[in-house]
Each structure stands twice: as structure tokens, then as C-alpha cells.
Amino acid sequence: MTQRGGFPLVGGPDCIILNSMKSLVSTLIAAIALLAGLFASAAVKADQPVDVALVLAVDVSRSMSAEELAIQRDGYAAAIAHPSVIRAVEQGLHGRIALTMFEWANDAHVREIVPWTLIETPQDAEDVSTIIREDQTIGQRRTSISGAIRYASKLLLDVPYQADRLVIDISGDGPNNQGSAVTRARDLAVEAGFVINGLPLMTTGGFGGQFNIPDLDEYYRRCVIGGPGSFVIPVNDWAQFPEAVRRKLVLEIGGRVPEEPARVFRAQITFGQPYDCMVGEKMWRNLRERFFLDP
DSSP, rough: OOGGOOOOOTTSSSHHHHHHHHHHHHHHHHHHHEEEEEHHHHHHHHOOEOOOEEEEEEEOOOTOOOHHHHHHHHHHHHTTTSHHHHHHTSSSSOOOOOEEEEEEEETTTTEEEEEEEEEEEHHHHHHHHHHHHHHHOOOSSSSHHHHHHHHHHHHHHSSSSSSSSSEEEEESSSHHHHHHHHHHHHHHHHTTOOEEEEBBHHHOOSGGGOOTTOOOOOHHHIOOOTTTTTOBBBSSGGGGGHHHHHHHHHHHHTOOOOOGGGOOTTTTTTOOSSSOTOOOOOOOHHHHHHHHHOO
């Protein structure tokens, strides 16, 4: 019902409809403004330069015991929030890094633990450390370093920041025994401009210890790492693990290599006698044929 001239009566049906439309329009405008703000914030965030985009790829194959998995998780958590690592971040050109972390085992198993996250302050690092400490994992069968490199490469291709350096950090306690050849995955990653560093865990104790090799550090040097300044830091005992991770992170954040030049090898260069980078695959094939295991 309206008065002459088409103006609505106070409290009439037309007034109610008009008010509802105004309310809807206001809500839509507010929603659009919020979305615009979020997109603008995301754009600003994506435009933020970082000293390094670092992918932490953590082995959770069954060759590691539950105790070793816990030590590994706590070691990474402690290292990321350590004052020396924070200091390395603060001393960078941009004073911030981007970090993501995932676990890997067979070619089909990857699980994100920490999504791409900026670390700029001690609190940022502590937040990431808390996520890692609270995570729980169960060991998975087989070891596909090539799958880990491939997944890490995908993450670096989609990194939402402007990174001066793109680094893959792989820890593992055995050679590749499943998926594509590790050297092929390494070469593709290096061609894409990524650096791969290694943390070979030369320890024993898990269910799949029969796949351990005594020269895992050499395997990582010859078959896994690659790119300018790539390096390996072996862990011979789990007591060394927290310090090894801490040292590795400081070097990667600062864009440096270990002080022992004799221990730094470019993966794409062959030193001395040829190395069999298919050793893991051959060990698995021999064991499968002997005990009729699954492929």
C-alpha cells in the first residue's frame, strides 16, 4: 500500500521490501569490500621478497623406528626456533624466509605438515615449531627420494613469494628404491634452478634396516644433491641430529656452504670411480625375488 505520488506508507509492505533490499545491498557491498581487502592482502603478501624459499622434505619410511621419527620431528621443531636460526633470518637481505615442510616415503605418499609460511620474527618461528611438535606420523613403506624431489619441485614452482633462492632440503636414511630414477629427478630440479641439499641419516633401528647402505653420505653426494653450492651434512648418530639440522638451516638461510670444502660435492660432477645410483632399486629387487615381496 502506497500514498499518492508513489511514496510508501511508514511500516507498509513496500517499506519493508525497500529496507530489505537496502540491507541486502549493504551486505553485498561489505562482502565485496572484505574480498577486495583479502585479495589485496594476498597480493601484497605474494609480492613480499624473501631471502630463500625452503622446502623441508622429511623421510618417514619404515626403515625409521617410531623413536627415530619422534627425534626427527623434535629436532626440526627445536632447530627452526633456535636463536642461531632466527639470527640467520634477521641478517638476510630481506630479513625473512618462506618455509614449507612435508613428509615423504613411497612415490604416492606425501603429507603436508607446514604450508608455505613466512618466518620473519621469533614468534613466527615458534608458531611453526609448535605445528611440527604437535604433528604425529606413522612410518610408511618404501623410499622414493625421486618422488620427494618431484613434489618439492612442484611446491617451489608455485611458491607464493619472490624468493632470491629456491632450496630443497631432503633428509633420509636410505637410498631410493621406488619411483623414477633419483638422478633424473635431481637433474630436472637443478635445470629448473633449484638447489638440493641432503641430510643423510646414517643410523639403524627401523623395520627396513636391511635397506641401509654404509656409504649413504656418498650416495647423497653423487646421486641426490645438486645445484650451485649444494652440500651434504651426514648424521652418524641421532644425538647429532638437532645440531645437524640447526647447522644446515643456518647455512641454507645464509646461502653458504659448510666450512669443510672437501665435504662439498656438486652432484652433477662425478669424482673418482662411477657410483651406482640404482643401488636401492637393486637391493629391493633382490629382496623381492628372494622373499616374493610386492613390487
